[in-house]
Amino acid sequence: MKxxxxxxxxxxxxSLLVSLNVVLSRIASIRIPIGGVESLRIGFGAMPVIFAGLFFGARAGATVGTLGDIAGxxxxxxxxxFMPHFTLSVALAGAIPPLVLRLFGRKEYVTDYSLLELLVAIGVGQTVTSVLLTPYFLDMLFGVPFAATVFVRIQTQLVQVPIYAVFLKLLARRLSFLALQ
Known part of the structure; x- marks a missing residue:
């Protein structure tokens, strides 16, 4: 136990994951405005946050997400x-996957998650944060209709979640020398 x-x-x-999060989410992503507000960002900015949560614990994932969003x-x-609503959403994106795995009886800080475990954990986290919370906050703060963004976000996550899961599975195998467990 860690x-x-x-x-x-x-x-x-x-700290490197925070930096990677800023670069991948703010610079190396595609931003799509809906109703004059940036309503959809397609990229891999969530991957370092999810990685931190899965391999260093929920607290680390939430911290990387929070610091990355503020620095970004x-x-x-x-x-x-600055809208702290979106920071909360990013923090939860790092905290939810390890908590979901804990519900399945998996310990945090391990590198041998199965692909199915990663798909479920990341899928639940991204559904709560990217598909539900972020459109809700956009509707509440800017009046962007929830329905206008949620369907696009569902489609985006159907593509991104498997990519995140496969990439993190491969990355965990390659980084086993770090002795994260």
Missing amino acids: QNRFSVRDMVVL FIMSPAGGV
């Missing part, structure tokens, strides 16, 4: 005003 505190190496890896906003403010 200690409650992170080692210096863990903090360095998590500081470097590239979308809309001009």
Whole structure:
């Protein structure tokens, strides 16, 4: 069992994941406006957040998501005003997958998740955050109709979740030398 505190190496890896999250979500992604508001972002910015949650624990995933969103906003403010609603959504994207795996009796900090476990855990996390919460916040804050974004987000996640799961499975196998467990 892993200690409650992170080692210096863990903090360095998590810091790199925050940086990777900022680059992948703010720079290397496609932004699609609906109703004059950036309503859909297609990219792989969630992958470092999910990776942190799965391989370092729910608290680490939430922290990477939170810090990545805040740093990304500081470097590239979308809309001009910071909205903590979306930060909460990104934090949950990192915290939910390891919690779902824990419900199935899996321990955190392991690198041998099956592809099905990853698909379910990431799928639940992305459904709650990207498919439900983010469109709800867009509707609540900017008046973008929930139905206008939710169907596009479902289609996007049907493609992205399997890509995330396969990539993280391959990455975990390659990074087993880090002794994350």
